[in-house]
Amino acid sequence: MAQIELVPYTPAHRVILRNMAELYSHDFSELTGMALKETGTFLTEAQFEQYFIDVFRAFLIRAKDQWAGFALIDNKSQLSGEQGVHDVLQFFVLRAHRRSGIGTHAAKALFKQFPAKWEVRQIEENAAARTFWRQVIAEYTKGNFSEAPWQDKHGSGWVQRFCIPPER
Numbered sequence: 001m002a003q004i005e006l007v008p009y010t011p012a013h014r015v016i017l018r019n020m021a022e023l024y025s026h027d028f029s030e031l032t033g034m035a036l037k038e039t040g041t042f043l044t045e046a047q048f049e050q051y052f053i054d055v056f057r058a059f060l061i062r063a064k065d066q067w068a069g070f071a072l073i074d075n076k077s078q079l080s081g082e083q084g085v086h087d088v089l090q091f092f093v094l095r096a097h098r099r100s101g102i103g104t105h106a107a108k109a110l111f112k113q114f115p116a117k118w119e120v121r122q123i124e125e126n127a128a129a130r131t132f133w134r135q136v137i138a139e140y141t142k143g144n145f146s147e148a149p150w151q152d153k154h155g156s157g158w159v160q161r162f163c164i165p166p167e168r
Contacts, residue, residue: 003063004061004062004063004068004102004105004106004109005061005062005063006059006060006061006062006071006106006109006110006113007059007060007061007062008057008058008059009057009058009059009060009070013060014053016060016067017053017058017060017070018048020060020067020069020070020092020094021043021048021051021070022041022042022043023092023094024070024090024092025042025043026042027092027095029042031123031125031126032123032125051072051089051090056073056074056075056076057072057073057074057075057114058070058071058072058073059071059072059073059110061093061102061106063097063100063102063105063106066097067094068093068094068097068102068106069091069092069093069094069097069102069103069106070090070091070092071088071090071091071092071106071107071110072088072089072090072091073086073087073088073089073110073114074086074087074089075087077119078119078121079119079121079150079152079159082117084116084117085116085117085118085119086114086116086117086118086119087118087119087120087121088110088118088119088120088121091103091106091107093106103132103136104132104135104136104139107133107136107140108136108140111140111164112164114164115164115165115166115167116163116164117161117162117163118160118161118162118163118164119159119160119161120133120137120159120160121150121157121158121159122157122158122159123155123156123157124155124156124157124158125157126157130157130158133160134147134160137160137162140164141162141164144162145160145161145162146160146161146162147159147160147161148161
């Protein structure tokens with residue numbers, strides 16, 4: 001397995017993240033029916049700012065000396081609003097790097113870097129993401145996690161909850 005690097009987002013990475021956000025949105029459009037804007041993009045600049053920049057932490061994933069994806073993390077639950085819960089807002093691995101272990105290694109690196117309570121959500125339509133996260137979380141926590149359905153004004157799906165103690 002190639003070395004996986006989580007690169008903290010800086011403004012110098014804006015174009016890279018913006019381009020990958022469009023690829024993420026394209027992939028997600030298969031599940032949500034999101035349509036292209038008249039500009040030929042999925043996201044307006046305001047949407048990009050809101051969903052990809054104005055977050056607690058953003059990381060770009062590098063593998064094999066290439067950009068391979070990104071992870072966006074908030075420090076509060078998107079479901080309950082509880083502060084101090086690390087919530088995976090978005091997690092994306094480019095298609096060329098999927099099923100190679102890169103996503104698994106990147107997710108585990110995030111968990112290790114931020115010992116805390118965690119919540120990871122998937123929309124109902126994204127069965128592949130649910131399978132991925134259940135496997136990664138079960139392996140990392142040795143099965144010590146809970147899973148429950150969620151529903152809010154934006155949709156419904158599944159959430160896995162677990163706690164990573166310091167010094168793991």
